[in-house]
Amino acid sequence: MRYSGKEIVPMIIAGAEMSARSQTHGGQKMASSATNAPAAIQSLLATSTKLWVDSVDPDLVLENFHWGATGATSNPVIIADLLKTGRFDSWILELIQAGENDSAIAWQIADRLVRQAQELFQGVWERTKGNDGYVSFELDPLLEDPELDLPHAERVTRYIELGKKWSAGHTNRLIKVPATPAGIDALEELAAAGINLNVTLLFTPQQYRESRDAVWRGIQRLDDNSRYKSVYSIFVSRVDVYTEKYLAELSESVQGQVGLVNAKQIWAENREFWSDKALALEQEMVFASTGTKKPTDPPTKYIGALTGSDIQTNPPATNSAIAEEGTTFESQIGLLPAADVLEEISAKVDFGEMGPVLLEEGILKFAQPQNELIKLIAQKRSSLEG
Numbered sequence: 001m002r003y004s005g006k007e008i009v010p011m012i013i014a015g016a017e018m019s020a021r022s023q024t025h026g027g028q029k030m031a032s033s034a035t036n037a038p039a040a041i042q043s044l045l046a047t048s049t050k051l052w053v054d055s056v057d058p059d060l061v062l063e064n065f066h067w068g069a070t071g072a073t074s075n076p077v078i079i080a081d082l083l084k085t086g087r088f089d090s091w092i093l094e095l096i097q098a099g100e101n102d103s104a105i106a107w108q109i110a111d112r113l114v115r116q117a118q119e120l121f122q123g124v125w126e127r128t129k130g131n132d133g134y135v136s137f138e139l140d141p142l143l144e145d146p147e148l149d150l151p152h153a154e155r156v157t158r159y160i161e162l163g164k165k166w167s168a169g170h171t172n173r174l175i176k177v178p179a180t181p182a183g184i185d186a187l188e189e190l191a192a193a194g195i196n197l198n199v200t201l202l203f204t205p206q207q208y209r210e211s212r213d214a215v216w217r218g219i220q221r222l223d224d225n226s227r228y229k230s231v232y233s234i235f236v237s238r239v240d241v242y243t244e245k246y247l248a249e250l251s252e253s254v255q256g257q258v259g260l261v262n263a264k265q266i267w268a269e270n271r272e273f274w275s276d277k278a279l280a281l282e283q284e285m286v287f288a289s290t291g292t293k294k295p296t297d298p299p300t301k302y303i304g305a306l307t308g309s310d311i312q313t314n315p316p317a318t319n320s321a322i323a324e325e326g327t328t329f330e331s332q333i334g335l336l337p338a339a340d341v342l343e344e345i346s347a348k349v350d351f352g353e354m355g356p357v358l359l360e361e362g363i364l365k366f367a368q369p370q371n372e373l374i375k376l377i378a379q380k381r382s383s384l385e386g
Helices: 006-019 039-046 058-067 076-084 089-097 102-127 152-167 181-192 205-220 237-246 258-274 301-305 316-325 339-348 351-385
Strands: 050-053 135-138 173-178 197-202 230-235 284-288 311-314
Touching: 039 050, 039 316, 050 058, 050 316, 058 102, 058 316, 076 102, 076 351, 089 102, 089 351, 102 135, 102 351, 135 197, 152 173, 152 181, 173 181, 173 351, 181 197, 181 205, 197 205, 197 351, 205 230, 205 258, 205 351, 230 237, 230 258, 237 258, 237 351, 258 284, 258 301, 258 339, 311 316
Parallel strands: 050 311, 135 173, 173 197, 197 230, 230 284, 284 311
Antiparallel strands: none
16 A cells, blocks of 8 residues: 555644644643643643653653643553562562462553552543543553464454453543554444543554544444543654665655654544544544654654644653753644655555554564563562562
């Protein structure tokens, strides 16, 4: 599938004009907790970008909350890195003494960390009437582990079961489901059960469309959709890593721009799709993987180019780098590069070939840390019990 964005450019311009109205839906300016935010973070928020922190470290979440972050995201890598610090050994010991196995301990600690972050952002959720203030809880990445090789139908069933289990009783939790074939096939049932979703590991327009359409089918089955929220996490910098590795023939003006163009075009399509659905809450894009991968790129390369609408989820270190750099941001989400750049991307970048490669890499990036997390807890069991 070749992806041409030329027909989407008018939507991008219109979408940028709409997004300039407010940081939240309905034209109501959101109250901010950014009283202590560095000037650069204040500048970012002033463009109508919502800032989520890609961490559930209680200390870092609190710091970023005071800087103006209004939500958080988590994944197995984040949880594993936190447990390696030893700061949560007392939690592990408590669960060991309660008779829990290593896998159950991993999930209960993830649940506890996400709950703590949810409590911090609950006020944001209430103030925005459910439009913001969410924390994402990622479902078991081992469902996609190639070594387990679970049948497709079993994966779909497990996604639905786990989504219902980990969402129960929560108002401001998003259930994070990957845009794999099984993940996408679970989305309609999850949405129809009223489970708010963060669809992750999105790299291509086709993935986005299949995911969005499945969620919309589920929403239409709800008796009351007034509190329904979905977000779609598009990974940006990994696309450019792919083009540098596999598409070296791209011109200098195009190399390093494909991820941004892809994200902006999907953002525009998303706004256009939901614009006539008459939902109370915004169904938004989350710009993820916005950290630069090349030492020569400024830390704000992706962040600065995507300002002006929807949500950016940044690791705490990225937000600290923004603060130190002192950049002044302006809305850039509606700006695309020159026509010749768009034409070259359309002619030379095959997203149908790119998508499966990046999805497989993404699955491994989360499945491996989950296995390592369980092994880490087993090691801690031995040392703590001894």
